[in-house]
Amino acid sequence: MRYGTLGSACAALIRRDLLLTWRRRGDALNPALFALMVVALFPLALGPEPNQLMQIAAGIVFVAILLASLLALDALFRSDYEDGTLEQIVLSPHPLPVLLACRIGAHWLTTAVPLILVAPLLAEMLHLPSTVMPVLMLALAIATPLLSLLGAVCVALTVGMRRSGMLLALLVLPLYVPVLIFAAGACNAAQAGLPFLAPLLLLGAGLALALVLVPLACAAALRISIS
């Protein structure tokens, strides 16, 4: 029996995930809608004072996007686990970490990219100064892949469980804390007119590290939970 090359397997995997998302386009917008609603709650709770909202805008945007990506995480392996696709991926002759990296990449494209696109709208709702906007977008571009990667390991650990929602939040949120601190820290520094490059560079270093290590960790975790 002949197997396809690793490249063709990865391409097939990504094409399949994107196609599945495209067929259910409405669902793909849910995380963005959720983030929009979370952000809309803050002016209602705190009052519509622009100066007050401006000061906490970057933090709220990050928390909203973090929560949205947390809720989206559950879908990463759920349907594949239920219909047995995941076991086929684990059993395939290609290196599992590479295949999982493709999965996570496709997941990032379909859930995090809509969130990044909606971020300027969220920021505008909270009167974030336009000078901070480029920093916010840059921080999001580095932070959201990191969130997807860190979350993937925890999802892989909980994949066999029936109701894993609350538990997943308990596992994932401590790992998200440093990402939130540095990403929102960069925006707050930019807003205060301070140098903001250092936290972004630290985030970038974390992303470089996670890109290499997380697929390996994710593969090990998946082997534990579906053994």
Next chain:
Amino acid sequence: MNTLSLWFHKFGSPPTFYRLSRLLCPWLFAAACLIGAVGLYAGLVLAPADYQQSDAYRIIFIHVPCAWMSLFAYIFMAANAFIAVVWRIKISEILAMTSAPVGAMFTAVTLLTGAIWGKPMWGTWWTWDARLTSELVLLFLYLGVIGLYSAIEDRRQAARAASFLGLIGIVNVPIVHFSVNWWNTLHQGSTVRLLGPSRIDASMLWPLLLMALATHIWFFASVLARSRTSVLEQESGKEWVREIVQAQGVRHG
């Protein structure tokens, strides 16, 4: 087979572990209580009052040893978790999982005593200082390990999954330890050092070290006591457990 790996296999077998822990446990608890009592008496009565904080500083004799233990317990848990994930040794799985609640308790006591001291000294129960935040994250990591372990039905698979999570969380340990050096915020730097002279007077140092010794022994005693129950529970279908139960039944009549 050489002596070391023979010893390793022997100690790693559940019946031997059970017997050894039954032998050690009471002694360890007794030693911890005794040393702890001496340490507390020395710390609360014998040690002189601080020139600035007077008697309020004495909470460090609980706070600091517990803070050390919160990290030590995590490292102990992660080391056992590593063995459990790589070599799948049953006793290591159990040791890793039973040290999580003990470590979580030490972390909670650290945060609590810190808050009690912080109110009169800093004027606030809590501040988002780097050391405090990373210690709080440490507590969440412990709770995550405990939660994952109790959520999976199969005990051995649960232990391996939770061990793996514990291994990921180890990145937080150096952050907690070095947080006072990396971020210059409210929590004070380290005064007791392994290398070089400590910046604490000898009259306060020795009760502190005594308390640290007591908490270490207490940790091992507590982990052994918990592991003993876990071993018995997981091995409940085995022959050696039945023998023990029957022997107990005869003794109690």
